[in-house]
Every structure is written in structure tokens, then in C-alpha cells.
Amino acid sequence: DGGITQSPKYLFRKEGQNVTLSCEQNLNHDAMYWYRQDPGQGLRLIYYSQIVNDFQKGDIAEGYSVSREKKESFPLTVTSAQKNPTAFYLCASSMKRGPQPQHFGDGTRLSIL
């Protein structure tokens, strides 16, 4: 079945450590997104990519970095500069960016040790 796979499901970060969250899709979608979900809040956009080798900052990009070397893959690195990284991170994709449904993975929960 086509879909989006995020790994790992749970991740723990130590102080000063960078961690990378994986996101792979086999839907042949051009656009991919990373969101952060905190309790009681709507999804907030961290980064998005409309095409391979191109990505743009979203609303809360500080302390995060991404790459888009392959169409299928859009990994997110949470750097030590992100002082409040504990959250549920969701990766999504869509055919193109714009007014259409986004397909989501099942998320990675990041916690601080």
C-alpha cells in the first residue's frame, strides 16, 4: 500500500544532541511537509518542500533543519538550538502544494532525557 512511513515512533534526545527523524513516502508526491503538534494546539508548519533539492521555512523553523535529496525522503533534524523540542512530529505529503488533502504519517514522539 502507498503511504508515508515515519521512524522511529519514539525518540529521546539528550542535552546538546541533534536527532534526525525519518520520513519516507511512496505516493510519488512532489510536496512534503513537517509539522509539530503540541497538546491543545493545531499543527504548526516547520518546513516544506515542493520539489527535490528545494525546501522552505515554515512558521516555526528555528532550531530545525531538513534536506530533500530524493523525492521519496524528507528527513527532519532537531538541533540543539531547539530549546523546547518535546512534541509530536508529523510528516505529510501532497501531490502539489496548495488546496488539496495532505497525507500524514503516524508521527514521531520526541522527548528530552
Added chain:
Amino acid sequence: GESVGLHLPTLSVQEGDNSIINCAYSNSASDYFIWYKQESGKGPQFIIDIRSNMDKRQGQRVTVLLNKTVKHLSLQIAATQPGDSAVYFCAETEGFKTIFGAGTRLFVKA
């Protein structure tokens, strides 16, 4: 379970009853709207969408109503089942900008 549903409005319905979940959106220029369902520990799943040139759209057991005058969106679920228990949230899109609501937690009592 996941804590994403904490501090959300809650709707509790009896199994078999109809559910109505409401969403007030913020941007009068938004022209595309989606409802998502998110179960505990999972990612959001698409339920139904509607464009601003429509007032109503029906799917299987679900209906979305759009009132642009008061910027209000609602999701109606017919004959609610225990498997419908989840957090439901709306999203509004204008061009390339999408804003997601925090959601409503639906409890279905057997």
C-alpha cells in the same frame, strides 16, 4: 496514549446517535476546507473536503456544511460508532497557506 487531545473541547455521544462537530475558521479568503480524524498515537486521516463554492458535501456517513457568512464549518457523522472516537480537526487553506484547528475530541458511549 498520546497527549495531543488534552485541553480540547469534548463531545460525548451515544452510539448510534448523530454527531455534529463545529469549527470556526479565521480567514474569509480561505477557499478550501478539510476535516481530519486523528486517533490516539496515529497521524491525521483525511475525512472529507469542501471548496468555498459549495455549501454542503456528503460522503459515506459524513456531511460537511460550510457557512461562509459566519465563517463556520461543521462535520456531521451519522449513526456514530465506537470506532469514530478520535480527535477531529478542520483545516482552512487560502492559496498555499493552510491553518489547522486544534480539534474536538469525540467520545462515543456504547
